[in-house]
């Protein structure tokens with residue numbers, strides 16, 4: 176995966192052909208072979224129009240990784256800070272055209288949104304499986320939990336939300352595979368990511384409720400883990 180820092184958030188500026196600044200929360204910081212960096216190349220143009228994308232290989236002088244973060248969930252991926260100190264970027268490391276970085280970013284966001292939709296679907300589905308298995312097994316006050324209206328209505332809602340998220344995510348993935356133009360793909364990709372993320376959060380929360388005390392414990396673990404995995408997905412990456 177290619178982490179993609181957005182421009183110089185500290186606004187320390189950059190000289191022609193070099194990058195300075197830092198960016199927090201970058202996936203695979205310190206382990207990726209290359210970094211795609213977006214920087215303002217023409218501040219006189221309106222926001223987004225004067226942006227260019229460049230490739231910065233991991234061994235570049237001035238590139239460092241000051242810290243790594245520990246997250247409440249989604250711990251499979253290293254996330255850290257990337258710092259640039261007068262990093263020289265040769266002209267042939269430009270991706271796309273000068274001031275054409277927004278197009279590159281839009282294409283990457285489309286792809287990433289669809290992938291994140293898929294991963295949120297995985298969380299939603301596994302939460303659903305945990306909830307249904309528990310509701311079929313656990314008996315309270317003389318009947319299975321799944322026979323109680325409030326419980327099965329939660330399970331039914333999880334089910335239709337997952338189906339809706341799945342349809343949106345698969346539609347976006349098919350459009351991507353069919354080579355749909357980035358501008359056209361933006362809306363379906365964003366909708367897929369949003370609905371799948373909301374669905375993961377909804378299903379993880381309902382699963383914790385259906386499991387009662389078990390849902391809250393680290394000893395049982397599976398439901399609270401899905402809850403931590405779903406947290407922050409809606410706003411994650413601000414994409």
Ligand SMILES: Cc1cc2nc3c(=O)[nH]c(=O)nc-3n(C[C@H](O)[C@H](O)[C@H](O)COP(=O)(O)OP(=O)(O)OC[C@H]3O[C@@H](n4cnc5c(N)ncnc54)[C@H](O)[C@@H]3O)c2cc1C
Pocket residue numbers: 177178179180181198199200201202203254410411412413
């Ligand atoms: C696990 C993880 C991996 C990531 N990987 C990458 C990566 O590889 N590449 C990459 O480019 N980015 C990545 N990001 C995203 C990125 O690094 C930042 O998290 C993101 O840019 C948000 O910045 P921030 O965390 O400083 O939040 P802030 O900008 O401080 O925002 C905090 C809150 O304020 C809200 N907010 C901010 N501005 C506004 C506004 N104008 N109007 C209304 N609300 C606003 C935000 O929605 C958010 O809820 C990753 C993030 C995470 C959590």
